[in-house]
Amino acid sequence: MSTIEQQAKAPQDIRNVVSFLRSSKAGLKNRVGVLNGKRLDYFKGKSAIKSLLSPAYAKLKNAPKVTSESEAQALLHSVIPFAFFLRVDRGQPVGSASSPKTLQINQMQMFKAEEYYAWFYEGSQWTTYVGGVVMVAVILAGVMFPLWPPTLRLGVWYISMAVLGLIGLLFAIAIVRLIFWIITVLVASPGIWVFPRLFADVGFVRFPAARMLPRAMCSYALC
Template identity: 55%
Template sequence: LKTRTGALNGKRVDYFKGKSAIKALRSPAYAKLGAKVPQVDSDDAATQLLHSLIPHTFFLRIQRGPSISSGVKAVQIVPQQLFAPDEHYVWLVDPNPIRQLALAVAMVAVVLAGVMFPLWPVKMRIGVWYLSVGVLGLIAAFFGLAIVRLVLWLVTKVVARPGIWLFPNLFADVGFVDSFIPTWGWDVPPPKKAKKAAKDGTGTPSKKSSKRKDAAAAAAQAQQHGGHSHSHGDGAHSHSHGGDDGPRIVELADDDDDE
């Protein structure tokens, strides 16, 4: 079943179109379930089955609104509930309630543990203090490294152009280990894209050059015939008189009318 992400009352939800639900009931995967599920032999039977599930509030018909972020639209449940292939429906059943329950219990446990921190044993409180100091030390080391690499770049920008970056991938969108590979690198800008060959941006020859090529081809053809030959092209005329050994004159048409 193809689903999309929407926002219902400020909460992320999954919704689908009626056609997708009908296709899911008509798919071979649903037919393999056999007697465990109701049999569906037509689109009308699938529509009736899905309509009978609406009172159980597994899904409800919605109306889509404007987009609130990339790929997420605001949705709202409409009062009149029915199933139609062209309508949209939102899932109201949590696919994994055990996970939600475990997350809720863990959140409550963390809050209670924080509130009851003065009642912790002395060794646990000392361990938490060392752990917090270690985390703060890592954060300070990261900011110190960022300052050192900036100072190094400023110095090498003046002394040894184009400059050297220490850990050039430190702020790149890569993994933790890849952020420190390589150790240093030159501050070289990315290569520029190659310019297009033609000035008009199409890369195709102009009309004037095409006509000149046609005229040259007509002249070459005229030289291959003996006696008197007369050739016409697009804007080009060639005349030749005399024998095969005599010179031939080729006249090229003026291209002023193309400009």
């Protein structure tokens, strides 16, 4: 019997538990291993137990209640027969020390906190499908841009010019504040940064010198 057939026999409450563990809400720490040449996510048992004891799981509807580690372990053990995840033994890395480690299915299938378990269930795929549809739609829209109505093309042109204008304004402010800082370094060391948190507020770029501004200078630097 294939894993898909086994998973199809799982009752709804078990499927809810598995879907929770596979979601980001569980906070389950997944690692990447290699089983028969295929990369799979796997996790440690105690991490899954911790997820079932979390407040996020307590809010989950239509799922078995868990109040202790023993109950969590028993619930996770009841999931194994449906092959959403299986107990594996972890071996050596496939390449360098930082490479994924090899996995091998253990014949003794039971749930223990110190053992490792490989996922054979990918979870909900609706985000992947939606992302694929959006990507195809964007590509088609770009390819068919010459066929757009003139008003739509004109609107896109105005929007692109506005975005470019904002980017140009940002760079202009950055250049002016840099020139002002250089002048104040020569006149009143260590210098004054105008809008010292400009790049911290609008993007990922940071000027190291901005963090050197003394707190006493903030009133002059417009903090």
